[in-house]
Amino acid sequence: MEVETIVTEKKELYTPTISEIVAVETLTETEKLFEIALPGGEMLNHKPGQFVEVSIFGFGEAPISICSSPTDLPTFKLTVRRVGRLTAGMHRLKEGDRLGIRGPFGNGFDVEAFKGRDVLFVAGGIGLAPLKSLIDYTLAKRDEFRRVIIVYGTKNPAEILFKQDIEIWQQDRDIEFHMTVDRADAGWQGNTGVITTLIPGLNLDAPETAVAVVGPPVMYKFVLMSLKSKRIPDENIFMSLERRMKCGVGKCGHCQINSVYVCQCGPVFNYPFVRSLEEAI
Amino acid sequence: MSKPKVAFFDFASCEGCQLNKLNLENSLLSILELVDIVEFREAMDDRADEYDIAFVEGSISTPTCVERIHDIRRRSKILVALGACAVQGGINALRNSQPAEWVKEVVYGDDKYLFPSIPVQPVSAVVKVDYEVRGCPMSTPEFLHILKSLILGRKPEIFDHAVCVECKSSENECVLETGMFCLGPVTRAGCGAVCPENGQYCSGCRGYVSNINTDGALEMLAENGLSRLEAVKRLRLFCSSELVELDGVK
Amino acid sequence: MNQNNFTSLRQLKKVFFDERTTRGFISFLSDRAKVIAPCKKGENSYSFEYIQNPDEVVFDYPRTIQPLKKFFLPPRETLFNFNTRENSFSEPDIESEDRIFFGVHAYELQGLLRLDHCFEEGHPEYNYLRRRENTLFIGISYTPDDWHFSRSVGIEIEKLEGFCLYFEPLDSGFLVFIVNEAGKNLVELFGKGAEIDNDENFALVEKNFRVKIKFHHNRLPQVFENVYYSKVWEEISRKCLGCGTCNLLCPTCYCFDVRDEIELDATTGKRERFWDGCMLNSFALVAGGENFRDPLSSRTRHRLHRKFKYLADSAGDLFCVGCGRCSKYCPAKINIIDIINDLIGDFAGQQKRVLI
Numbered sequence: 051m052e053v054e055t056i057v058t059e060k061k062e063l064y065t066p067t068i069s070e071i072v073a074v075e076t077l078t079e080t081e082k083l084f085e086i087a088l089p090g091g092e093m094l095n096h097k098p099g100q101f102v103e104v105s106i107f108g109f110g111e112a113p114i115s116i117c118s119s120p121t122d123l124p125t126f127k128l129t130v131r132r133v134g135r136l137t138a139g140m141h142r143l144k145e146g147d148r149l150g151i152r153g154p155f156g157n158g159f160d161v162e163a164f165k166g167r168d169v170l171f172v173a174g175g176i177g178l179a180p181l182k183s184l185i186d187y188t189l190a191k192r193d194e195f196r197r198v199i200i201v202y203g204t205k206n207p208a209e210i211l212f213k214q215d216i217e218i219w220q221q222d223r224d225i226e227f228h229m230t231v232d233r234a235d236a237g238w239q240g241n242t243g244v245i246t247t248l249i250p251g252l253n254l255d256a257p258e259t260a261v262a263v264v265g266p267p268v269m270y271k272f273v274l275m276s277l278k279s280k281r282i283p284d285e286n287i288f289m290s291l292e293r294r295m296k297c298g299v300g301k302c303g304h305c306q307i308n309s310v311y312v313c314q315c316g317p318v319f320n321y322p323f324v325r326s327l328e329e330a331i
Numbered sequence: 332m333s334k335p336k337v338a339f340f341d342f343a344s345c346e347g348c349q350l351n352k353l354n355l356e357n358s359l360l361s362i363l364e365l366v367d368i369v370e371f372r373e374a375m376d377d378r379a380d381e382y383d384i385a386f387v388e389g390s391i392s393t394p395t396c397v398e399r400i401h402d403i404r405r406r407s408k409i410l411v412a413l414g415a416c417a418v419q420g421g422i423n424a425l426r427n428s429q430p431a432e433w434v435k436e437v438v439y440g441d442d443k444y445l446f447p448s449i450p451v452q453p454v455s456a457v458v459k460v461d462y463e464v465r466g467c468p469m470s471t472p473e474f475l476h477i478l479k480s481l482i483l484g485r486k487p488e489i490f491d492h493a494v495c496v497e498c499k500s501s502e503n504e505c506v507l508e509t510g511m512f513c514l515g516p517v518t519r520a521g522c523g524a525v526c527p528e529n530g531q532y533c534s535g536c537r538g539y540v541s542n543i544n545t546d547g548a549l550e551m552l553a554e555n556g557l558s559r560l561e562a563v564k565r566l567r568l569f570c571s572s573e574l575v576e577l578d579g580v581k
Numbered sequence: 582m583n584q585n586n587f588t589s590l591r592q593l594k595k596v597f598f599d600e601r602t603t604r605g606f607i608s609f610l611s612d613r614a615k616v617i618a619p620c621k622k623g624e625n626s627y628s629f630e631y632i633q634n635p636d637e638v639v640f641d642y643p644r645t646i647q648p649l650k651k652f653f654l655p656p657r658e659t660l661f662n663f664n665t666r667e668n669s670f671s672e673p674d675i676e677s678e679d680r681i682f683f684g685v686h687a688y689e690l691q692g693l694l695r696l697d698h699c700f701e702e703g704h705p706e707y708n709y710l711r712r713r714e715n716t717l718f719i720g721i722s723y724t725p726d727d728w729h730f731s732r733s734v735g736i737e738i739e740k741l742e743g744f745c746l747y748f749e750p751l752d753s754g755f756l757v758f759i760v761n762e763a764g765k766n767l768v769e770l771f772g773k774g775a776e777i778d779n780d781e782n783f784a785l786v787e788k789n790f791r792v793k794i795k796f797h798h799n800r801l802p803q804v805f806e807n808v809y810y811s812k813v814w815e816e817i818s819r820k821c822l823g824c825g826t827c828n829l830l831c832p833t834c835y836c837f838d839v840r841d842e843i844e845l846d847a848t849t850g851k852r853e854r855f856w857d858g859c860m861l862n863s864f865a866l867v868a869g870g871e872n873f874r875d876p877l878s879s880r881t882r883h884r885l886h887r888k889f890k891y892l893a894d895s896a897g898d899l900f901c902v903g904c905g906r907c908s909k910y911c912p913a914k915i916n917i918i919d920i921i922n923d924l925i926g927d928f929a930g931q932q933k934r935v936l937i
């Protein structure tokens with residue numbers, strides 16, 4: 051603790067890298083897809099399930115999951131739902147505009163735990179965005195996985211994301227795709243009902259199925275119950291949890307669930323660990 | 332980019348907020364560069380202008396006010412309530428707890444029948460309010476924050492925590508240490524804790540945090556030596572439209 | 582029961598300063614560095630301030646309003662300035678000046694050492710660590726009041742870790758204990774004060790520091806392991822106003838929020854961070870209106886678990902240093918000592934039931 055003992059190396063924890071939006075696509079009334087390039091063709095080097103902190107000066111920062119696979123180079127993609135300050139600011143940006151990026155942060159999915167197994171994706175609402183990075187990764191390396199099953203639910207047909215991808219998934223015979231909406235509208239011909247209605251009908255090799263679940267907080271409890279009744283072992287289940295986040299680097303305290311910093315040890319957790327945290331779900 | 336059209340309207344208030352606005356001094360010129368102030372008057376106008384942002388002061392206390400505020404709302408994209416009277420009913424609303432006839436008698440004397448009046452209400456009781464600048468007088472930094480945010484096209488960031496947070500951040504001596512009582516622990520921050528900074532207790536002019544623990548607050552005031560009646564009066568001084576659970580406490 | 586706390590002191594070399602010499606010493610320090618020391622604040626309070634005049638320094642004080650963290654993690658700090666039109670930003674320089682903190686209590690420095698852990702661990706934070714460079718601490722003894730309980734969390738009044746010198750008051754002045762080389766250099770350069778070879782003439786007065794917590798501090802993490810669902814949390818929340826004072830004043834609370842503020846030119850602005858706290862409303866609120874810690878009972882539970890379990894488990898030390906600020910200044914008069922003892926009572930009750 052003497053005067054001379056501390057020497058501090060400068061590391062940029064809180065300053066963003068100014069990056070360029072190379073494409074914007076409107077997915078729904080409230081969601082847009084942004085394709086972003088770091089300066090100088092630099093790679094983000096992320097893992098599926100990780101997130102970045104996006105900033106617009108004057109508007110602030112927000113954590114957003116990376117929804118493209120690390121195999122899609124050199125850019126990366128974000129799906130953003132307009133809910134407040136930063137996200138509304140983002141929705142006004144166009145191709146060629148710039149914004150700030152920090153990250154990638156968090157642990158991401160442990161892809162090794164999925165390899166050589168049947169893979170079941172359960173996505174609720176905007177939860178499809180973080181899962182899509184893992185889905186695309188799985189499809190890019192299709193041989194390394196056994197069955198690929200995608201279960202997706204939204205509130206209504208207007209909220210369905212990635213319609214083009216879904217069309218491909220529906221036709222691909224290597225993918226088992228199931229979808230439902232809570233409330234149908236006039237043109238809807240598919241399933242109606244909450245997402246858990248799709249799970250009992252699945253024919254699963256329970257011990258050899260690895261599951262990735264992402265959705266709104268209320269969804270987890272019910273999906274976990276249905277997975278349990280399908281006898282999926284808890285340790286095969288991985289889920290991504292959302293919390294308020296500011297710093298992304300384990301300092302600001304906002305993301306804490308009991309003793310765990312979601313921005314550091316998460317956002318992806320293995321279910322047995324989640325069960326040990328009183329505040330998690 | 333064309334400048335946003337901004338208007339100011341005044342209802343029943345103590346005029347304290349008007350004065351405060353003029354106190355913006357150095358900022359005023361910069362503000363005028365960013366916005367077009369199109370309306371700065373009291374009377375309803377038939378020219379039916381449309382406004383990007385309407386700032387409304389004062390509480391709603393007559394049937395004419397009700398008509399006027401509906402009209403302003405129709406013409407405004409964003410409506411911001413300014414000051415305790417507009418946001419919480421303010422001191423004006425205290426008259427609600429007095430018999431109406433008695434109030435009119437006191438205020439207007441023999442002319443009382445010329446002035447129909449209704450219970451005093453905050454603006455939000457009549458029309459949708461998008462943002463609020465709290466305080467009596469309204470807090471200037473918060474007004475500027477909201478104005479700047481709206482010009483930039485972003486949602487303002489408004490605190491929902493206690494004045495104590497600002498008070499402790501500037502390391503003021505807590506007035507509880509000098510034997511006073513204080514409403515800072517339950518009052519919404521945003522004023523920079525100006526009263527405690529100047530050795531005065533916070534009288535709650537900005538209204539309360541959204542999760543106010545009313546029983547806890549009464550218990551604290553009792554510990555500080557206030558009788559229950561006095562404690563309730565203190566809590567309701569600026570906020571009779573909030574804390575309705577204290578209605579009828581004698 | 583209580584062993585002599587002065588054993589560690591007795592082995593140290595020491596000099597004697599009378600009060601005038603002590604103030605002279607502060608002047609001497611001011612010539613070499615910025616000096617920070619406790620001063621009177623308002624009618625009945627104290628605060629650490631940069632010293633202009635040695636006469637301002639108060640030697641005998643119970644505690645300052647804010648702990649030392651404000652010098653390293655300021656209540657409001659500009660992370661960078663930006664320009665929205667050019668999409669550019671620049672960080673303000675954090676100059677690292679020599680600073681000497683005089684008159685610091687042991688629990689205070691222990692609090693700072695715990696903060697060091699948090700800012701060094703994982704992703705080390707430049708802003709904090711840069712301000713921590715080039716600092717020296719000179720300790721002083723104190724007389725515990727009703728709210729101090731640092732002994733109960735394992736921090737004796739005379740804990741020397743981190744100090745270069747330690748001042749123990751006598752009737753006529755101070756015994757100045759030389760804790761390390763840096764302290765020795767200061768005293769030698771100053772060159773005043775009488776050297777003392779034997780203690781006989783200086784009977785150190787043991788301060789009466791009641792142990793206020795019913796269990797030894799080693800057992801507190803175990804207690805916290807078992808009281809997550811205690812009814813105590815709910816009981817406290819009936820009085821608690823959620824004002825955040827207990828967060829804002831705690832030497833080991835360091836949570837913060839970040840906001841952008843734009844200037845009136847609508848182009849330039851700054852990204853700032855502010856102190857935040859887990860007792861406050863928006864702390865765990867996310868889009869969609871879900872608040873992951875809505876009831877005040879769950880917030881107090883989180884605050885105390887951070888002090889006695891979460892951070893304690895990862896850092897190896899309790900994160901409450903017993904300064905008593907959260908209780909002395911709580912407007913609802915909630916006392917952390919009572920909370921802990923109630924939890925211990927709850928825990929002891931559980932253990933009994935297990936035995937039966």
Ligand SMILES: Cc1cc2nc3c(=O)[nH]c(=O)nc-3n(C[C@H](O)[C@H](O)[C@H](O)COP(=O)(O)OP(=O)(O)OC[C@H]3O[C@@H](n4cnc5c(N)ncnc54)[C@H](O)[C@@H]3O)c2cc1C
Nearest residue numbers: 112113114115130131134135136137293294295866867868
């Ligand atoms: C790991 C992670 C991954 C995410 N991935 C995506 C994604 O891929 N796409 C997407 O659209 N959204 C995602 N979110 C949610 C997104 O971060 C929030 O919607 C966003 O922060 C809201 O910011 P805002 O400024 O637009 O809203 P604000 O105006 O700040 O607030 C709107 C609401 O959001 C809450 N909020 C504020 N800050 C945060 C925060 N940091 N985290 C959560 N809620 C907050 C507020 O309490 C308020 O209720 C993710 C969140 C996390 C934690």
Ligand code: SF4
Nearest residue numbers: 495498505506513515
């Ligand atoms: S003076 Fe009032 S606002 Fe300030 S800390 Fe004390 S109780 Fe809170």
Ligand code: SF4
Nearest residue numbers: 522526533534535536
């Ligand atoms: S300290 Fe209290 S009374 Fe004073 S301006 Fe702020 S909110 Fe109003």
Ligand code: SF4
Nearest residue numbers: 821822824825827911
């Ligand atoms: S200081 Fe007291 S009243 Fe305020 S939040 Fe903490 S425990 Fe509650």
Ligand code: SF4
Nearest residue numbers: 831901902904905907
């Ligand atoms: S919890 Fe209270 S007593 Fe313990 S260190 Fe923090 S403020 Fe001091």
Ligand code: FES
Nearest residue numbers: 297298302303313
């Ligand atoms: S987001 Fe700041 S600690 Fe996790």
